[in-house]
Amino acid sequence: MQEVTAKIMPRVDSHFIGKVHSVVDERTGVRLVTCEFTLANYQPVLYSELGIVMPESIARAVPKRQAEFLAGRYAAAMALQHLAPVVDRGLQVGIGEKRNPLWPNGVVGSISHVGTVAVCAVSHGTDKDYLGIDVEVLMSARVCREIAAIVANRQERELLKAHGLSDRVALTLIFSAKESLFKALYPSVKDYFGFEVAEACELRLNEHTLVLRLAERFAAKHNLPREYECQFTLGEHWIQVVTCGVFPGRISGAYFRG
Template identity: 80%
Template sequence: MQEAAAKIMPRVDRQFIGKVHSEVHAGTGVCLVTCEFDLASYQPELFVELGVAMPESIARSVPKRQAEFLAGRYAAALALQHLAPVRHQDVQVGIGEKRNPLWPTGVVGSISHVDGMAVCAVSHTADKDYLGIDVEVVMSTRVCREVARIVSTRQERELLCGLGLSERVALTLIFSAKESLFKALYPSVRDYFGFEVAEVTELHLEEQTLVLTLTERFAAGHKLPQDYQCQFTQGEHWIQSVTCGKFHGRANLKAVP
């Protein structure tokens, strides 16, 4: 996939897997695959039909978790096939001890799923040191009241709402951006940091970008840069965030194997 134009991929299973969309993400240059899936149509046999291995931990999970895993790994398999010609057995994405995806050598990637949609973003490690993607349904007013002080600061809410975003969209964007940052940095730091570790310090609505700034203590403790750019997309009922880049000047900082 060298062209920047998006295209629709063919369907493989018209009951469980719906529309599949593949593109080179305009803001980041990563390969992005989105697929719709129907939870009500899920059957365990679909793992074999779609060519996705089922780990033991997933086999012990509830059907909803199995369906989400299958859709996410199916999207990942399609995304990986765009990085280079690969054999079928080379596109399996395993699961780590902390439920983190295990990518093939030379690949950095991230998976997210919500409400019947799975998304995957991948890139070569030569191009990106870190990559995280997250998609969220826009929060209800009730959920906003419950999580506002957990996921954000007053300054963040004032910044985003002051630029014209509703409280629901602002909080969902903050949540999604911080989730994408966590997914991007976890392979390098192996630290389950919370929402308070990062703050949205800039928002550029026209460019659909924002800047997340780590606390000085956390950044210094893990030898990380403080600022990260996040590219976001807003749909009718959802928000998607992608955080990716290079650790410039820090060639020794690589993902922990």
């Protein structure tokens, strides 16, 4: 991965932002920017120093949430600069009613953060209709037991375990894939759907691809295709999933919804 230099965005003496990396993902073609941040070095003044607007809802949040939001929007600002001339440095990524990022016109994107790492994925709207990214630390055995029935049915879990994945990896991957799918589709459907709406139906382990299938009724309601390829990366203690693509019927970057 290529490390982004300080010339792109201002850096500050507080050392809140650590290493920043930028790369175009070979599988999906989207721009990925990852940045590390140090929670102990967070100060509210960093928003103005980094040129990021603090929304009112974030101003009322606890410092940890403020720090995560700042790191995510910092990664987004750096990622957007690679999409010029679609965007300029002064544009902000807003926040919606459901805490979803509001991207500039002509851009699709997604933000995720876990621990002290924030990651952003962006693409031109002419290239992708939907894009979602999610990163998760591998769930503990206790967490897996507590949420397994909510996140996936037995058939889904057995599908992944049949390929040699442990319970922890299987459930974390399904969880992360469904989160990335939600982030990818929500801007189009404006429907706050749950884990039960999508089901893991195929795992191509050699391609690092998990296929999710939408419930027939939900797909018909929103005139959506049913199957989505989720590209995943397995780290030693974490999983990252990117779900992106174009809708059928695309014409000049748009699509028909019936």
